[in-house]
Amino acid sequence: FFLQQVEGLEEGLEREIYRELAAEEDEHIALLEAGLAKSREALGRR
Known part of the structure; x- marks a missing residue:
């Protein structure tokens, strides 16, 4: 989410x-x- 927001902002x-x-x-x-x-690994061992 935040990375997408970066693309639309000017440097600052x-x-x-x-x-x-x-x-x-x-x-x-x-x-x-x-x-x-x-x-998942722990549950798989049971």
């Missing part, structure tokens, strides 16, 4: 903030996907 503080939010968003998605994979 607002664009930089959206870039940082996009990076955090990607990191959070990766953490959630890793947690989901671990949960």
Whole structure:
């Protein structure tokens, strides 16, 4: 979401903030996907 917002903004503080939010968003998605994979793995072992 945030990365799409960056594309429409001119260089400046607002664009930089959206870039940082996009990076955090990607990191959070990766953490959630890793947690989901671990949960699926644990459930598969039962």
